[in-house]
Amino acid sequence: MALLRSLLFALLLQPPTPPGEFVPVNELPSADQLPAAPLLVAAYAFVWIAAMFYLWTIWRRLNKVETEMRALEARRGSAR
Amino acid sequence: MKKAFGPLLVIVAIMFACAPVLIARAPYESTMGLVQKIFYFHVPSWFAMFTAIAVCGGASLVFLFTNRPAADRLAAAAAEVAVLFGLMGLVTGPLWGRKAWGVWWVWDAKLTIALLLELTFIAYLLVRKYGGPGSDKLAAAVGIFGLAVTPFVYEAVNIWRTIHPKTTVVPKLPATMGVPFWFCVAAYMALLALLLTMRVELAKREATLDALYLAEED
Numbered sequence: 001m002a003l004l005r006s007l008l009f010a011l012l013l014q015p016p017t018p019p020g021e022f023v024p025v026n027e028l029p030s031a032d033q034l035p036a037a038p039l040l041v042a043a044y045a046f047v048w049i050a051a052m053f054y055l056w057t058i059w060r061r062l063n064k065v066e067t068e069m070r071a072l073e074a075r076r077g078s079a080r
Numbered sequence: 081m082k083k084a085f086g087p088l089l090v091i092v093a094i095m096f097a098c099a100p101v102l103i104a105r106a107p108y109e110s111t112m113g114l115v116q117k118i119f120y121f122h123v124p125s126w127f128a129m130f131t132a133i134a135v136c137g138g139a140s141l142v143f144l145f146t147n148r149p150a151a152d153r154l155a156a157a158a159a160e161v162a163v164l165f166g167l168m169g170l171v172t173g174p175l176w177g178r179k180a181w182g183v184w185w186v187w188d189a190k191l192t193i194a195l196l197l198e199l200t201f202i203a204y205l206l207v208r209k210y211g212g213p214g215s216d217k218l219a220a221a222v223g224i225f226g227l228a229v230t231p232f233v234y235e236a237v238n239i240w241r242t243i244h245p246k247t248t249v250v251p252k253l254p255a256t257m258g259v260p261f262w263f264c265v266a267a268y269m270a271l272l273a274l275l276l277t278m279r280v281e282l283a284k285r286e287a288t289l290d291a292l293y294l295a296e297e298d
Contacts, residue, residue, distance in 0.1 A: 036115035036179050043118045043172040044100065047125065050171075051096075051271060054164050058278045065285045072292050
């Protein structure tokens with residue numbers, strides 16, 4: 001009886017049989033397929049965001065330099 | 081140079097707004113489908129990076145031999161822009177690879193050498209920022225080294241065995257794919273011109289400010 005029980009237990013613990021042959025990506029069940037649209041949108045959005053962010057950093061640095069120059073010239077003007 | 085900002089900005093905005101329409105109308109590639117459309121802004125970002133590197137390397141050479149500050153400013157601006165376009169290529173590539181190859185990243189020759197090129201120009205910027213006196217000359221040498229490495233990045237797919245598509249893809253594009261692709265290349269080049277113009281202007285004003293501070297100290 002114990003032998004029968006352990007045999008049954010061993011049978012239940014068996015891993016599922018792996019697929020025997022190559023399955024093309026487009027024949028996979030839809031749940032296993034990776035959608036392309038979010039990757040495409042993410043790539044395009046990243047390019048836009050990176051370009052905008054860099055433009056903004058240059059703009060900010062230009063304004064900072066302008067402010068410093070104005071302050072410096074005002075200081076020199078008052079010193080004269 | 082400042083006058084060019086507005087028209088260039090408008091041109092870049094119009095081109096980047098039109099690009100998705102052209103890309104959407106382009107036919108699907110037979111094996112990869114929709115995700116292959118990342119190609120239209122992944123490859124141009126590398127083209128823009130290589131152009132920025134050529135500018136940086138050329139200006140670095142001029143600076144090393146003539147000591148002209150304008151060449152140094154152009155090299156520094158081009159290096160910063162090269163890092164930006166490299167980052168675009170390094171982010172859009174894995175997004176494409178995840179679907180096409182099933183993995184985000186593979187340590188094969190093409191991808192690894194492209195990453196090293198990006199790191200070279202990050203090193204250039206770090207040398208300039210934290211290198212202290214004489215770092216401009218050292219950075220110029222790094223810029224020239226980066227320029228020397230660039231042909232290997234482009235030719236890596238033809239020299240080593242990699243899973244990355246070969247350089248023969250672009251010349252063989254049919255017109256329906258070629259037109260949107262070259263339009264995107266033009267858009268990236270316009271963006272490169274805009275960013276470079278603005279960054280050079282910034283460097284010029286920073287140099288003027290430094291001169292003003294030095295004059296005040298004297």
